[in-house]
Amino acid sequence: MIIRSLILSVVLTSVVDARPRFLRPTATPTVTPVEQEVIEQEVDVQQVLRLGDCVQHCDGLHRAAPNGTESFVELMSAVPPDDLHKWFVSVVGDGGPESRILREQWKTEPHLLALADPGESKNSWAHINFYDSRDGSQQFRFENVQFTHFPTVIVQPPRSKEYGDPSTVVYQSSYSGDPHHLSTNISQAIQFYVSKLDQRPGYDSFRAQTPEEEDVESSDIGADPPWDVPPAESDGRRRILFPDGLPIIPPREGIETVFKIPWGLIITALTGGASVPVFLGLGIWLVRQIRARRKADGKKLILDDETLERIFDVLETLSQPKVDEEEEEEEEKPVAKKKKKTRRR
Amino acid sequence: MIRSLSFLFTFFVVVTCARANDLAVDLGKEMRRNFRNFDGSCVQCSLGMCGVDQNVPAASTLLWRSRYGPAERGGSGPSRVARYSRERGIKIYNITGSPTFAWMDWAVRNGRGAAIGAGRSHFQTLMGHSGRRYYVCNNNSTHRIDEYSPAGFSKLHRSSGLWCVILDAPPHPARPKYRRYW
Numbered sequence: 001m002i003i004r005s006l007i008l009s010v011v012l013t014s015v016v017d018a019r020p021r022f023l024r025p026t027a028t029p030t031v032t033p034v035e036q037e038v039i040e041q042e043v044d045v046q047q048v049l050r051l052g053d054c055v056q057h058c059d060g061l062h063r064a065a066p067n068g069t070e071s072f073v074e075l076m077s078a079v080p081p082d083d084l085h086k087w088f089v090s091v092v093g094d095g096g097p098e099s100r101i102l103r104e105q106w107k108t109e110p111h112l113l114a115l116a117d118p119g120e121s122k123n124s125w126a127h128i129n130f131y132d133s134r135d136g137s138q139q140f141r142f143e144n145v146q147f148t149h150f151p152t153v154i155v156q157p158p159r160s161k162e163y164g165d166p167s168t169v170v171y172q173s174s175y176s177g178d179p180h181h182l183s184t185n186i187s188q189a190i191q192f193y194v195s196k197l198d199q200r201p202g203y204d205s206f207r208a209q210t211p212e213e214e215d216v217e218s219s220d221i222g223a224d225p226p227w228d229v230p231p232a233e234s235d236g237r238r239r240i241l242f243p244d245g246l247p248i249i250p251p252r253e254g255i256e257t258v259f260k261i262p263w264g265l266i267i268t269a270l271t272g273g274a275s276v277p278v279f280l281g282l283g284i285w286l287v288r289q290i291r292a293r294r295k296a297d298g299k300k301l302i303l304d305d306e307t308l309e310r311i312f313d314v315l316e317t318l319s320q321p322k323v324d325e326e327e328e329e330e331e332e333k334p335v336a337k338k339k340k341k342t343r344r345r
Numbered sequence: 346m347i348r349s350l351s352f353l354f355t356f357f358v359v360v361t362c363a364r365a366n367d368l369a370v371d372l373g374k375e376m377r378r379n380f381r382n383f384d385g386s387c388v389q390c391s392l393g394m395c396g397v398d399q400n401v402p403a404a405s406t407l408l409w410r411s412r413y414g415p416a417e418r419g420g421s422g423p424s425r426v427a428r429y430s431r432e433r434g435i436k437i438y439n440i441t442g443s444p445t446f447a448w449m450d451w452a453v454r455n456g457r458g459a460a461i462g463a464g465r466s467h468f469q470t471l472m473g474h475s476g477r478r479y480y481v482c483n484n485n486s487t488h489r490i491d492e493y494s495p496a497g498f499s500k501l502h503r504s505s506g507l508w509c510v511i512l513d514a515p516p517h518p519a520r521p522k523y524r525r526y527w
Contacts, residue, residue: 044503121515128515167521
């Protein structure tokens with residue numbers, strides 16, 4: 001009985017650890033005897049003094065040095081050049097196959113590398129950050145952005161404020177699987193943004209808004225990260241299905257048609273040519289206008305683009321035969337009038 | 346009287362806004378709270394904050410066991426930081442001696458934070474630099490950001506020994522917002 005209870009208690013303590021999370025033992029790191037002494041202090045001031053003026057660059061390659069000593073030491077004479085002027089490219093993925101494909105393509109595709117080089121940040125034209133939508137530690141960054149598909153590419157101006165507010169979303173789009181198409185779209189969007197920026201009144205005197213502060217009451221650090229860390233591999237349940245890759249910001253219709261007022265239709269309506277197709281055309285234009293504004297303001301849309309386009313198509317096809325019939329009637333009328341006239345004679 | 350009071354209020358608001366804008370590390374109190382120093386892991390706490398800010402998960406999860414490696418707790422020196430950075434694949438600049446000041450200025454000027462020696466045998470996070478003020482978050486009091494004059498900051502940094510660690514990763518972009526420009 002005693003032996004059984006002892007075994008049970010041992011099993012229970014191994015399964016259910018009642019200690020606070022931060023006091024639970026963690027996996028043993030590879031600590032050298034010298035490091036063990038350092039761990040007792042907070043900072044190894046002695047070593048700092050011994051090293052003197054030294055700049056060491058760890059290049060992030062996974063490798064073990066013999067006896068825990070640093071074998072890759074580089075004395076660097078100066079700090080790196082400023083990169084305040086660089087644009088920002090953020091790739092927000094979900095760990096799915098499309099996200100991984102884009103990440104891999106960004107390492108090799110020359111069109112994408114020309115925009116941003118993840119391996120060579122110093123020589124890269126823009127800063128590039130790969131975010132995982134499942135990473136709880138980064139979700140606060142994208143609170144104001146809506147995602148429809150992953151991966152989504154977001155482009156923002158540099159921190160230097162040379163090109164306006166750095167928080168402005170200059171370009172946002174899901175990835176279609178074509179790197180050349182993506183890089184062309186990004187370049188066009190930046191070009192379009194810069195061309196519009198010069199026209200905006202007082203953009204030179206731009207000042208950023210104050211970030212919101214949050215109230216916190218208590219604190220706790222656990223043995224596990226306090227947010228969801230994305231797993232190494234995707235669950236593999238998703239199948240590869242790239243969306244169309246058309247940019248959300250700036251909208252295509254925004255550039256090309258939305259703000260073109262349909263003067264032709266308006267003049268036709270005012271000069272007595274009001275008909276169902278004319279009003280339908282005006283209605284469609286108005287709906288598109290409102291929709292573009294809602295999209296720009298980041299508001300939720302009632303219908304998705306595909307459904308709306310289908311509705312418009314149906315409306316157009318419904319109105320089309322009526323136009324033909326009216327035209328046929330108009331064509332027939334003069335003949336009938338002529339006939340009537342001949343009868344009078 | 347009212348005019349002077351309103352002027353003072355406006356001045357306070359402007360100064361507060363300017364300060365908030367110029368911070369390179371833009372983590373909220375709630376996130377900073379995760380990096381409170383319970384057990385003398387001040388170096389990892391400071392570096393972890395920079396990791397979240399610059400989206401380097403291998404650095405942000407230093408204090409906890411994760412797929413990037415075991416929890417790194419306790420005190421550190423430059424060699425230990427170099428060792429675990431290499432093991433976890435974190436790119437860092439590990440700087441000691443007089444160059445630290447130039448490197449810290451470079452980091453915050455370009456939107457990066459820095460884990461810096463600050464206080465007697467202690468590490469803190471350099472959050473930003475604005476005008477003639479330095480902003481530092483102490484991992485013993487993560488709810489607030491302390492403000493230092495250049496002289497005060499220099500004294501603070503020297504008291505710990507001249508050592509700082511900067512992540513060799515791009516800075517974070519500003520939090521994106523939709524603004525109609527087209």
